[in-house]
Amino acid sequence: MKNKYKVCSLFAGIGGIDLAxxxxxxxxxxxNEIDKDACKTYRYNFRDTVLTECDIRKVNADDIPNFDILTAGFPCQSFSVCGNKKGFSDERGNLLFEIMRIADVKKPKIIxxxxxxxxxxxxxxxxFNRIHNELSERNYYIRYIIADVCNYGIPQHRMRTYIIAFKDYEMCIDFHFPKEQPLQKNIFDIINSSVKAEKKFYLKENSSQYLKMKSEINDKNQIYRFTDYGIQKSKVEVSFTLKANMGTWYNRVPIIKDDFGIRTITPKECLALQGFPQSFDFPDISLKNMYKQCGNTVVVPFINQLSKELNNIIKHI
Structure with a gap:
């Protein structure tokens, strides 16, 4: 049996990419991850993986064991429409160059x-041209896709850019991104509305939030949320994008009507909408941080499709 190919994970978060x-x-x-609460969740679920909790700028690349593939869900606030869009003028945007610094030392076959x-x-x-140039100057061949995972069988609108860079030209040519496919499950195949959640997730019936939401919910098969512009209803069978600001503004957590009342979806349900298995769980951290981590992570099944294809075409590593 061949040895498993080895992965180094930067900006690991709670480990969504790693799990995939x-x-x-x-x-x-x-x-490597800097957020202490994300590290708690990572260690709780990846007990055999070495996780270094520190600022990536303090990482000595020579201390990292050898690996074949470098992965990084690097900070996105600098480039996001919902963020400040400062890009490389924001120090978080400049963390891309820390990825390149480590790549220069370890020379992974795939990024x-x-x-x-x-x-x-x-x-x-x-x-994007700068990112492309940073990779091509290091003799990587680049493939990328902008994909909304709801077009790949997953009931959440989540549009992301995925970049894969190969040292080997033939491997780059052989790689194919997943083909679009119809939804395999809808929201309520994942969220069971017939099971009562903990009391703390239900809106109080005399609260203004409850009264506003009650007047708007006309479909138990959809998911809702409060926005700056009023109450928003999701598209048929598909959740909104789960965002990290769920941990900052609790009223941004999506809301459903189940058999027992009107409530926010739980952190475990958020993880399920991101494609995490039931076995993945949170340690003893605040509810606020659970929601933040759910919004900051990735959709596991889509990246799993990518990584399976990588495993199929890897040559000469």
Whole structure:
């Protein structure tokens, strides 16, 4: 049996990318994350993986064990439509160059990057061109896709840019992004509205939020949320994009009407909408941080489709 190909995970968060690669047969040999609560969740679920909790700028690349693939869901606020869009003038945007610094030392055969859809349009395309040039100057061949996962069988609108860079030209040519497919499940195949949630998730019946939402909910098979412009209803069978601001403004957590009342969806239901298995769970952290982590992570099944394809075409590593 061949040895498992090895992955180094930067900006690991709670481990969504790592989980997807692990499910596809890769071994996560080292990970880095700065957020202490995200590290708690990561360690709770990846007990055999070495996780270094620190600012990536303090990481000595020589201390990282050898690996084949470097993955990074690097900070997106600098490029997001919903963020400040400062790009490389924001120090979080400049963290891309820390990825390149580590790549220069470790020379991975493949680099996988995930970021917001707006990455390709930011600063009239100059940001994406810079990323492309940073990779091509290191002799990587680049493939990328802007994909909404709801077009790949997953009931959540979540548009992201995925970049895969290969040292081997033939491997780049052989790689194919997943084909679009119809929804395999809808929201309420994932969220069971016949099971009562904990009391704390239900809106109080005398609250203004409850009264406003009650007057708007006309379909138990859809999901709702409060926005700056009023109450928004999701499209048929598909959830809104789950955002990190759910942890900052609790009223931004999506809301459903179940058999027992009107309530916010739970952090575990958020994870399920991101494609995490039931076995993945949170340690003892605040509810606020649970929601933030759910919005900051990735859709596991889509990245799993990508990583399976990588595992199929890897050659000469």
């Amino acid at each position: 690669f692990q499910q596809a047969g890769f071994e996560i040999v080292w990970a 996988f990057l995930e970021n917001v859809a707006n990455l390709t349009e930011h600063d009239n395309g100059k940001t």
